[in-house]
Amino acid sequence: MESLPSADKAGAALYRHYLRRKRLAVAVTAAVVVAACLLSLTAGSSDLSLGDLLLALVGRGTRQTSAVVWNVRAPRLFAAVAVGASLALSGCVMQNVLRNPLASASTLGVSQGASFGAAVAIVCFGGGTQINAGGASAALSITNPALVTTCAFLGGIATTAVILLLSRLRGASPPAMVLAGVALSSMFTGGVTLVQYFADDVMVATVVYWTFGSLGRAGWGEIGLIAALCFLAFLFFLRRCWDYNALEGGSHTAKSLGVPVHFLIPASMAICALLASVSVAFVGCISFIGLIAPHIMRRFVGNDYRFLLPCSALCGAALLLLSDVVCRVLVPPVVLPIGALTSFLGAPLFLYLLMKRRGFS
Template identity: 40%
Template sequence: MKDGNSSETGALIRNQQKRRLYFILLSVLLLFVLFFLGISMGSSLLSFSDVAEVLIGGGNEISRQVVFQIRLPRILAAIATGAALSVSGAVIQTVIRNPLGSPFTLGLSAASAFGAAFAIVVLGAAGGVSLQFGSLAQFPWIVTLSAFLFGLICALLITGFARWRGATPEILVMAGIILTSLFQSGTSLLQYISTDVELASVISWMFGDMAKATWDKVTIQFIVLIPAILFFVFNAFSFNALNAGDEVASSLGVNVDRLRLWAVVVASLCAAVATAFFGIIAFVGLVVPHVTRWLVGYNDRVVLISSVIMGAIFLLLADIISRTVVAPVVIPVGIVTSFVGAPFFLFLIIRKVRKGR
């Protein structure tokens, strides 16, 4: 290799890295602003200084109650859920090499909804009525647990499929379609045989809603999310290689099938926890990774880190809107994400068509 003056490229690359770093720092800053805004806004308005005072251990009893018991768990849950759905969407789009990928493409939301409906209708968790097991209404966790377990079963079926027929993007997408259809028909059947109360419970569960946030849930979310993000970021360079095609990734030393399977498992786990706790929150996992790539380009390390932050920003913003737009009524955040997400996705498609790509 000859010695050459490569400073031209070096300077370009360092510039690009700087821009990416500034973008990440700016989005973290925006997240902080929204964090404070989210805590201060709501039926009892707190000023930024009230919030800051409470957070450093001061403030009056009422403010402390509002911040620690109501607002903070909700805000942190929105951050964790947005980050989890967005980063798992970004990863799944990469591993199934499909821009329409999201945690829900693999059948996860359908499976979780079925799990919740199963707990409510069959296990009688809606309260009062039960087919076989008497009332389980005294165990509020049973719906969440069942939703999570079925999310997990879905992920295991997907990976089983992939192990059986090869972990190609096509197999994963097809397995996702089969499972979605299967679980949806199961849920429909349960809804058909359910009582009015159960039906209302099932439908109410399906609305993704951050009002269900508690400190326990937030803690579990972060326990799952942080190692998952580390796993994704440490493997980001391998994901980059995967984008170049399976054969090239293999020739660069990536164990393609193993990486793809683990990525699906970890991404599903993140999304399953969020969905089991808060219901179905659509569009975050689909739209946010696209917006992120539009802003930062296609380097997976930058995309994954940025997706975490952008997902948190997106859901936090959606949650603030859901609490304030028709206050004092609080709309489930899932409705807001769908409202905002759909036109945003349309905008991205129009932009793509205009570019002719």
């Protein structure tokens, strides 16, 4: 009888050690994000020292330094954090509810569906206009964020509905669902091509530039919308973290534990589609962040969604921040399209996971 209290104490000590390790992982990931933010603010064609940066942040810098920090680099920083966290959260939850380690908004065609919806809104319904016309510097300004976001969400949610239907079919393996995502991506890419075909030359050029993905085009209003939706989605996901932990054992196990599976899966997928769609609407297609970030953090925190969700969001923010820094310093003063860089980095990992095909059986 005396061994029971000691066993309980040993178990409690192990659990405290477990929690300390997970919390340490969250703290370290947050520290990486802070370091990436400082690097993002100082890196670029205009050299800024850490002292210049601090003076600009407290309002004591020169006019030129303050303009560079607050008008150019700070919006890119906050856009990277909001979009990176949104894509990583959506990928993390998609991989759970679909039981598919290859799932993300980009691999399942959700981003491409949202891209098609946004392109229709911009070209056909006047949701965007060209600014800085005349040359390679031409860019796109979203004049009707509500319309573009709604159309992007409709495109993304249509793809999500197809993916959910496929996931309920018997024998729909993870690679088969990815192949379905490839088919849907091709279909929506063809749709974007048709939209461009009927647009004028200037709008075609700007929409093509928009599809490359760029953090520089998001204004403070768009960044605030992405960040607010990301925060609300994070609260919903975190509130359901124990349900996602139960889903790790399969839907039947989750049902036996009282998880409302028939509500949780479609609701989670709809929120994931909204996060991806809003990000695509304002910054274009940025691939593989939602695939990479959760897999990186699973190596450190496992599949406990109390910690995997915040760590994935932080990791996604850090990855996009660092990718943006590389895009700005690789070929100065040219800023490379961030969507191209993330595709180059993410494609090898995707092929590795596709060949490995372990972890979700």
